[in-house]
C-alpha cells in the first residue's frame with residue numbers, strides 16, 4: 001500500500017469513528033427524551049430542558065442574581081454546560097462536529113436531500129455532487145447571515161434577565177425533535193422549518209441561527225487541538241471546500257475559522273500527503 005493510500009485509510013477510519021460518536025449521542029438524546037415521557041420519570045429527573053448545555057447559559061443570570069434557576073432548568077444544565085466547555089477548551093467546536101444531536105440531524109437531512117435531488121448513491125469524496133440540494137447560499141448573503149446567530153445570542157442573554165422560562169424554550173429545535181412532546185403549533189413549525197432548511201442548505205441552523213454555536217465560536221481561536229495546514233504542500237485543489245459541512249469558503253486560508261466544527265472532513269478528503277494534520281499545541 002502506498003503512503004498516500006495509508007493516509008487516506010487512517011483518515012477514513014477517523015471519519016467512521018466520528019459518525020459512530022454522532023450516532024451514540026443522537027441515540028442517547030432520543031432515549032433521554034423517551035425517558036421523560038414515561039409515567040413519573042419527568043418528575044424524578046426534571047424537565048427535558050435540564051439536559052441542554054445552552055439552558056446553563058440561559059439560566060446563569062437568574063441563578064447568580066436570585067439563587068434560583070429558570071423554570072424547566074436546574075443545576076444539571078450547569079454540569080452539562082461545563083462538560084461542553086471542557087471539550088471546547090481542548091478542541092474548539094468539536095461538540096458541534098461530533099456530539100450535538102442537532103448537528104447530526106442536519107448532516108442526515110443534507111444526505112437525504114442529496115440522494116433525493118439526483119446525488120449518486122456512493123459519495124465520491126472531494127467531487128462536487130450533481131445533486132441540486134443542499135446548495136450553498138450566495139457568498140455575499142452567507143457572509144452577513146452568519147452574524148445572525150451572534151445577534152440571537154445577545155437577544156437571548158438580555159431576555160434571560162427578565163424571563164421565567166429559558167427564552168428559547170418555546171422554539172427550541174431540540175425540544176421539537178427529542179422531547180416527544182410536540183404540543184404546540186410553534187414547535188411543529190420549528191421542526192418543519194428545520195428539516196426543510198437543513199435539506200436546502202448544509203447545517204443552516206448551525207451556520208446562521210444557533211446561539212450555542214455562537215457562544216462556542218471563540219474557543220476555535222484558543223483551543224490547542226486543531227487541524228493545521230502546511231501551506232507549502234497545499235495545491236488549492238478545492239476538495240476540502242467541497243466537503244466542509246459548514247460551507248467554509250477557502251478552507252486552507254481559514255483553518256482557525258470561528259465556523260469550523262472540527263469535523264475533520266477536510267483532513268479526510270485531502271489527497272496530498274501531510275498537508276492537513278490534527279495537532280495539539
Ligand code: SF4
Nearest residue numbers: 096100103206210213
Ligand atoms: S451550532 Fe448549535 S445546533 Fe449546530 S452543532 Fe453546534 S450546538 Fe449544535
Ligand code: SF4
Nearest residue numbers: 234235237238240270
Ligand atoms: S488542503 Fe488539501 S484538499 Fe484542501 S485545497 Fe489544499 S490540497 Fe486540496
Ligand code: SF4
Nearest residue numbers: 244260261263264266
Ligand atoms: S474546516 Fe475542516 S474540520 Fe472545519 S468544519 Fe470544515 S471540514 Fe470540518
